[in-house]
Amino acid sequence: MMTARPSAVFAATLWVSFSMLANGAVADNGFLDRIEISGRLSAESRQFPDSPAHSGQGSHASGFAFEATGYVEGDDGGSFSITPFFRYDAGDPSRTHFDLREAYYLTYGDVGDSEWELRLGFDRVFWGVVESNSLVDIVNQFDLLEQPSGKTKLGQPMAHVTLSGDWGALEFFGLTWHRPREFPDMRGRLRSGIVVDPDLISYESAAQEWHVDLAGRYSGSFGLLDIGLSVFDGHSRDPTLMPAASSSGLVLAPHYERIRQFGLDAQLTIDAWLLKLEAIHRAGSRNRQLQEEDYTAFTAGGEYTLYSVFDSSADVSLFAELSRDGRGRNATSSFENDVLLATRVGFNDEFDTEFSLSVLASLDSSSRFVVAEFRRRLTDRWSFRADSTVYVDIDKDDVAYDVRNDSFIEMKLDFNF
Amino acid sequence: MRYFRPKSVLATLGTVLSVLIWAGDPTTVLAAESAEEVGLEIAIEARERQKGYGNFTANLIMVLRNKRGQESRRELRLRGIEIDGDGDRSMFVFDRPRDVKGTAFLVHAHKDEPDEQWLYLPALKRVKRISSSKQSGSFMGSEFSYEDMVTSEVEKYTYRYVRNEPCGDLECTVTERVPKSRDSGYSRQLVWLDEQEFRTMKIEFYDRRNAHLKTMVAEDYERFLDRIWRSKTITMTNHLTGKSSVLLWSDFEFQTDLDSGDFTQTALKRAR
Numbered sequence: 001m002m003t004a005r006p007s008a009v010f011a012a013t014l015w016v017s018f019s020m021l022a023n024g025a026v027a028d029n030g031f032l033d034r035i036e037i038s039g040r041l042s043a044e045s046r047q048f049p050d051s052p053a054h055s056g057q058g059s060h061a062s063g064f065a066f067e068a069t070g071y072v073e074g075d076d077g078g079s080f081s082i083t084p085f086f087r088y089d090a091g092d093p094s095r096t097h098f099d100l101r102e103a104y105y106l107t108y109g110d111v112g113d114s115e116w117e118l119r120l121g122f123d124r125v126f127w128g129v130v131e132s133n134s135l136v137d138i139v140n141q142f143d144l145l146e147q148p149s150g151k152t153k154l155g156q157p158m159a160h161v162t163l164s165g166d167w168g169a170l171e172f173f174g175l176t177w178h179r180p181r182e183f184p185d186m187r188g189r190l191r192s193g194i195v196v197d198p199d200l201i202s203y204e205s206a207a208q209e210w211h212v213d214l215a216g217r218y219s220g221s222f223g224l225l226d227i228g229l230s231v232f233d234g235h236s237r238d239p240t241l242m243p244a245a246s247s248s249g250l251v252l253a254p255h256y257e258r259i260r261q262f263g264l265d266a267q268l269t270i271d272a273w274l275l276k277l278e279a280i281h282r283a284g285s286r287n288r289q290l291q292e293e294d295y296t297a298f299t300a301g302g303e304y305t306l307y308s309v310f311d312s313s314a315d316v317s318l319f320a321e322l323s324r325d326g327r328g329r330n331a332t333s334s335f336e337n338d339v340l341l342a343t344r345v346g347f348n349d350e351f352d353t354e355f356s357l358s359v360l361a362s363l364d365s366s367s368r369f370v371v372a373e374f375r376r377r378l379t380d381r382w383s384f385r386a387d388s389t390v391y392v393d394i395d396k397d398d399v400a401y402d403v404r405n406d407s408f409i410e411m412k413l414d415f416n417f
Numbered sequence: 418m419r420y421f422r423p424k425s426v427l428a429t430l431g432t433v434l435s436v437l438i439w440a441g442d443p444t445t446v447l448a449a450e451s452a453e454e455v456g457l458e459i460a461i462e463a464r465e466r467q468k469g470y471g472n473f474t475a476n477l478i479m480v481l482r483n484k485r486g487q488e489s490r491r492e493l494r495l496r497g498i499e500i501d502g503d504g505d506r507s508m509f510v511f512d513r514p515r516d517v518k519g520t521a522f523l524v525h526a527h528k529d530e531p532d533e534q535w536l537y538l539p540a541l542k543r544v545k546r547i548s549s550s551k552q553s554g555s556f557m558g559s560e561f562s563y564e565d566m567v568t569s570e571v572e573k574y575t576y577r578y579v580r581n582e583p584c585g586d587l588e589c590t591v592t593e594r595v596p597k598s599r600d601s602g603y604s605r606q607l608v609w610l611d612e613q614e615f616r617t618m619k620i621e622f623y624d625r626r627n628a629h630l631k632t633m634v635a636e637d638y639e640r641f642l643d644r645i646w647r648s649k650t651i652t653m654t655n656h657l658t659g660k661s662s663v664l665l666w667s668d669f670e671f672q673t674d675l676d677s678g679d680f681t682q683t684a685l686k687r688a689r
Contacts, residue, residue, distance in 0.1 A: 036689075038518050071689065106687060115678035117687070126543040151541065164683040219682070221533060226546045269533075271600070272550040305548060308602065313555045350481050350489050350558035352517070380490070383516045416515030 039068025039083075039417055046091075046410040053405040054193050056186035063089035067101065068417075078107035083155075087146070094188040095145050101155045114165035122155035125173075127217065127230060129267045129276040132321045132340035132360055133299040133333075136263035136278050138232045139215060141179035148190050148389070148403070149371075154179045168220025178209040178235045180254060189406045197246055200253035203235055211235055211258075224270055230263040238332065240286045257292075259284040274303040276321070287330040288399070295326040297333075301340070313348040319358070329364075334399045337363045351377045365395035385412040456576030456592045463615040464571045470645050472498040472675040476668045481559050484659040489514075491557050498675055504528055504570050506680040510688045511557075521688040523680065528570045537685045544682050553602025559662035560631060560653040562602055573597055579607070584618050587611040603630075616646050631655050641671050 045062040052059070069083040083102035089095035104121030125139040140153035159174040183196035205211040213234020220227055239254035261282040268275040279298035287293040301321030309316050319342040323335035342358030353376045360369040373387040387410050394404040450458075479491040492513040498506050504526030511520045519539035526532045532549040552564035574594035581590050589609040596603055604627050609619040617635050624630040635648035651664040678684060 038515070040516075108687070110676070110678060115681070115683070117683055124542045126541055128543075129545075162683050164678070164681050166677070169681070169683050221546070221682070223530065267546055269546050269548055271531075272548050274546070274548060305551070307551055307600075308553050315551070315554055348555040348558060350483075352514075352558060377514055377516055380514045414516065416518070 034072050036071045037068060037417075038071075039066070041066050041415045041417070042412045044410065044412045046408050048189050048406055048408045050405040050407060052189065053402065054186075054191070057189050057191075058092055058187055061089050061092035061095055061189065063087060063091065063096070069102070076107075077109070078105060080105050092184070092188050094185040097145055097182065099143065099154050101153075103155070111163070114163055114167075117162040117164070119158070119160040119162075122157050123160060124153045124155060125158075125160070127228060127263070127265060128278055129226075129228075129265045129274075130278050130299045130301060130321055131303070131319055131342065132301075132338075132358070133278065133323050133335050135280045135297055135299055136228070136230055136265045138230075138237055138261060138263070139173060139175065141181055141237050143182070145182050145184065145188075154182075168218060171217045171219075173213075173215040173217075175213040175215065175234060176210055178203070178211065178213070178256065179237075180209070180256070181237070181239055183254075189408070190403050192241070192252060192402045194243065194250055194252050196241060196254055197244070197248075197251035198254070200244055200246065200251065201239075202253065202255045204256065204258045205235065209235075224268050226267045226269070228263070228265040230261075230265075232259070232261045232263070234258065236285055238285070240290060240332075242290060257285050272305045272307065276301055276303070285332075287327050288332050289330055291330075293327055293330065295331075297323070297325040297327075297331075297335070299323040299335070315346045315348060317344045317346070319343070329397065332399065334360075334362075334367075334369075339363060353377075362395065362398065365398060366393035367395045367398045367400065368392040369400070381416050383414045383416060385414065386410065452578045453576060455578035456594070457571075459578060459590055459592050459610065459615070460571050460574070460576050460594065463610055463617070466615050466644075466646075468499065470499065470642070471672045472496065473669060473671045474673055474675070475666055475670070478665040478667075479557065479559050479561075480663045480665065482661045482663075489558075491559070493557075496675060496679065498677060498680055500677065504532065506677070507567065508680055508685065508688060509566075519689060521685050523682065523685045524567045525680070526567060526570060528572045532567065534567075535682055535685055537688065542686070544685055550600040552598065552600045560655045560658075560660055561662055561664070564596075564601055564603075565633070565653070574606075581612070584609050584611065587613065587618070589618055614646055616648070629656055639669075641669055645671060 042065045044065060045060060047060050065087040067083060067085045069081060071079065071081045073079040081102055081104055085099045085101045087095055087097055100122050101124060102122050104119045104123045106119050108115060108117035127137045128134055134150055140156045142150040143152040143154050146152035156175055156179055157177045161172045163170045180198065180201055184191040186195055203209065203211065211234060213232070215230065215232040217228055217230040235256040236259045239256050241252040242255055244251055244253040259282055261280055263280045265278045277298065277300045279296065281296045283294040284292065299321055301319065303317055303319050305315055305317040307315050319340060321340040323338045325331035325333060325336040328336055338360055340358060340360045342356060344354065344356035347353040356373045358371045370390040370392060371387065375383065375385040377383045388408065390407040391400065391404050394401050474494070474496045477493050477495055481489045490513060494510045494512065496508050500506055506526070507524050509522040511517045521537040523535045524532055534547050534549050536545050536547050538545065553562050556563050556566045574596055577593045579591040579593050581588060589611050592608050593605055594608060595605045602624065603622050604625050605623045607621040608617065610616065611618055616638055620633040621629060622631040631653055633651060633653045635651045637649040638646050639649055640646050647666065647669055649666045652661060654661040
């Protein structure tokens with residue numbers, strides 16, 4: 001992978017400095033006594049029952065994934081945390097990749113009645129409240145090789161300062177070394193018909209990936225209401241993919257525009273109801289016709305939970321969300337006018353068994369995504385996960401048309417340590 | 418933690434009076450006050466004695482036993498802080514089972530309004546505000562429900578004094594309390610407090626159909642800071658399923674350097 005080498009160098013450097021820092025800080029106690037290590041090793045297999053839509057694609061992706069966190073606390077209250085991730089995939093080699101998910105120094109203290117916190121290094125940040133979409137969540141690049149849903153993120157180098165108190169939290173981010181999205185190559189499923197050539201990457205700013213992106217967020221809780229207001233100014237995490245000619249024929253060249261995005265996320269928690277809204281206004285990005293177009297998008301909906309249904313210990317949550325994108329058919333995401341209906345059953349047993357089923361349907365066409373997920377703990381250390389995504393009647397005009405044949409079922413056996 | 422709180426003796430006039438009253442024959446008390454008033458006074462006194470701990474940290478092991486006697490374990494760390502004029506705040510950080518390691522739970526309890534609760538999911542780095550209606554649900558698959566685990570204020574129940582009776586070597590008051598919240602899984606609870614220290618010895622839980630659902634027994638009381646009593650072994654038995662769960666507390670530390678800044682959503686994200 002293109003970014004594997006630089007991040008591997010980063011990781012090695014950080015491991016070394018980490019060990020030295022930790023050794024220095026705890027000379028008497030010994031490094032190994034103070035370091036906490038936890039993580040997960042998973043054996044995984046993803047099967048694609050339908051024959052591929054594009055040439056070169058395989059029928060499965062199988063291998064293992066490893067993610068572990070090393071944590072050490074200094075005597076001064078500061079701490080250092082490092083989380084490397086590695087996936088090896090024998091079925092789809094384009095999924096084999098390394099990423100430094102986290103490697104940050106954390107320290108905090110009091111300032112008057114409030115508190116400050118500093119995080120310096122690679123980190124992952126989550127913003128948002130809804131389940132089906134991630135509009136406001138913009139700090140990190142998605143790890144597309146992991147999941148098409150965009151729930152997994154690449155580590156992003158940043159300086160992150162938080163001031164918090166009873167009035168809420170104010171956060172400032174300085175972000176650099178932009179992480180480009182990694183796309184499957186010819187051999188991978190869940191890709192565009194024309195592959196993305198990572199060598200043809202370009203940025204709007206002359207500083208390229210070293211441009212310093214800025215972000216800020218205020219978040220607060222007021223009784224039933226939790227609210228977040230955010231702003232981001234910098235290179236978009238979503239590339240514009242432009243057709244280009246290369247030695248291997250027609251490819252897509254990823255281009256990252258400078259954008260400015262204002263975001264709002266809010267949740268009202270009333271009894272068993274969670275009412276949610278995420279909305280953004282983004283300026284500076286290009287639409288599906290590759291023209292610059294400012295736009296507004298939102299996802300609104302709710303979650304309702306029935307507790308202890310039928311006198312069992314199980315909880316059943318029901319979700320409904322509506323997504324609209326002001327660009328309509330020119331939207332670059334699949335959420336231009338879509339509705340999510342979902343249910344999740346948490347059995348609340350000693351194995352934390354959980355099952356969920358969701359349907360994301362376009363209101364303009366026949367396109368539907370159906371996602372089922374199951375997980376259950378087997379022992380204190382072993383757990384099992386299975387999930388399936390089915391693409392149903394994907395419309396020719398849909399952004400997801402290229403993955404119409406890529407419905408899959410996936411199983412994961414995890415060893416947690 | 419609701420039932421296992423430290424109890425501080427406050428030498429207020431009210432305390433002295435109620436101690437004098439409890440030392441006497443309960444029937445004479447009933448003549449002077451209604452059973453509801455007496456029940457409330459007991460609850461207030463028990464609460465007063467729990468106050469003044471400032472803040473604490475502790476480790477907790479939960480042992481879950483099914484009908485066949487098979488066991489599984491949960492390990493978590495807790496911290497709590499008293500807030501002037503408001504309910505307590507507490508944070509739970511899970512260590513075991515390993516697949517939920519790092520998951521953390523923050524509660525801001527309130528006297529007259531619903532509690533605020535947030536869950537931190539480390540895999541997504543996500544803080545999610547969750548409904549405080551999830552009171553009757555099982556806590557980590559145990560026989561303890563959320564409402565059994567989080568701090569509850571005096572104001573959240575109505576009370577009725579029932580009787581005095583021996584409980585082991587001690588003498589106990591028995592009070593019935595009825596949750597005000599519709600979301601509670603219980604129609605009522607019977608609470609045994611020892612007369613001397615107002616420590617919770619036993620609670621019987623009755624479900625919405627008034628069936629005797631669970632019994633909680635608190636043992637191994639230890640006194641901290643010369644006045645704060647904490648039970649280190651709390652057993653909850655479910656009479657309908659035959660399952661039971663035991664809370665084993667250890668490493669209590671009181672009046673640490675925690676402050677309210679350690680009980681925010683920002684602090685939840687760095688909990689470990």
